[in-house]
Amino acid sequence: MHFHDCFVRTRGFSWDVPAGRRDGRISLASETRDIPPPFFNLDQLTQSFANKGMTQEEMVTLSGAHSIGRAHCTSFSSRLYNFSTTSRQDPSLNPLYAAQLKQQCPRDPQGSIDPNLVVQMNTSPSLLDPSYYADIQVRRGLFTSDQALQTSPATVTLVNAYATNGVLWQSKFIQAMVKLSQIGVLTGSDGEIRSNCRVINS
Ligand code: HEM
Structure with missing residues (x-):
C-alpha cells in the first residue's frame, strides 16, 4: 500500500x-443506499456500521464529519x-436551536417544506473540527442519528x-477514514484504478 496520490484536504486537517x-465507473445519488437514514437510533446505527465491519467507536468517530457541510431541511x-403524538418537537433537541431551525426551515400554508432549503450543519461548516461533539453535548445535534x-x-x-x-x-478520525476507504473496493477487472480519485477515468 502506498500512502499518497489521493490527498484529502479541508481547512481543518x-x-x-x-x-x-x-472504483466503479458510475456514481449515482440514488445508489448511496449504504448511508443510514438520519432518523436511525443508536442500535440501528451501530448495526448498519457493523454490517460494513465498522465498530461503534468508529461510528461515533466518523460522525464528527458532520461538523462540515449542509443538510436539507427535509432531513430533520x-x-x-411532527415528532410524535405527545410532543410535536423532539425533546432531545435544544429549544433555542429548534427555534432557529424552524426559522430557517419554515412550513408553507399547506404544511410542506421547500425540498431545496438547506442549513449549515454546524457554526463552522467549512472547518472539519471536533466542535460537533460539543454541539451534541448541548443537544445541538442536527439529526436524530447525531x-x-x-x-x-x-x-x-x-x-x-x-x-x-x-x-x-x-x-482516530484519520484511522477510521482510512479503514472506511478500504470497504467495498472492487476486485479483478471490475471498475478501475482512478488516476484522479474524484473522477472516473476518461
Ligand atoms: C452515522 C450515520 C450517518 C448518518 C445517519 C448520516 C446522515 C446524513 C444526512 C441525512 C446528511 C444530509 C443530507 C442532506 O440533507 O442533504 C448528511 C450529510 C453529510 N454527511 Fe453524513 N451521515 C452519517 C455518517 C457520515 C459519515 C461516516 C461521514 C463521513 C465520514 C458523513 C459525512 C457527511 C457530510 C460531509 C455531509 C454534508 C454533505 C454536504 O454538505 O452536502 N456522514 N449525512
Whole structure:
C-alpha cells in the first residue's frame, strides 16, 4: 500500500489514503443506499456500521464529519414539527436551536417544506473540527442519528472525550477514514484504478 496520490484536504486537517483502489465507473445519488437514514437510533446505527465491519467507536468517530457541510431541511424537519403524538418537537433537541431551525426551515400554508432549503450543519461548516461533539453535548445535534450518540454510556464517554480532546479525535478520525476507504473496493477487472480519485477515468 502506498500512502499518497489521493490527498484529502479541508481547512481543518488532511491525511493520505492508500492509493490504487479499484472504483466503479458510475456514481449515482440514488445508489448511496449504504448511508443510514438520519432518523436511525443508536442500535440501528451501530448495526448498519457493523454490517460494513465498522465498530461503534468508529461510528461515533466518523460522525464528527458532520461538523462540515449542509443538510436539507427535509432531513430533520420531523424533529421540529411532527415528532410524535405527545410532543410535536423532539425533546432531545435544544429549544433555542429548534427555534432557529424552524426559522430557517419554515412550513408553507399547506404544511410542506421547500425540498431545496438547506442549513449549515454546524457554526463552522467549512472547518472539519471536533466542535460537533460539543454541539451534541448541548443537544445541538442536527439529526436524530447525531443526538443518538447521547443515548448510551459508552457513546457518551466517547463524545465527552472527543469534545475535550480534539487531538485524540483527529487521530482516530484519520484511522477510521482510512479503514472506511478500504470497504467495498472492487476486485479483478471490475471498475478501475482512478488516476484522479474524484473522477472516473476518461
Ligand atoms: C452515522 C450515520 C450517518 C448518518 C445517519 C448520516 C446522515 C446524513 C444526512 C441525512 C446528511 C444530509 C443530507 C442532506 O440533507 O442533504 C448528511 C450529510 C453529510 N454527511 Fe453524513 N451521515 C452519517 C455518517 C457520515 C459519515 C461516516 C461521514 C463521513 C465520514 C458523513 C459525512 C457527511 C457530510 C460531509 C455531509 C454534508 C454533505 C454536504 O454538505 O452536502 N456522514 N449525512
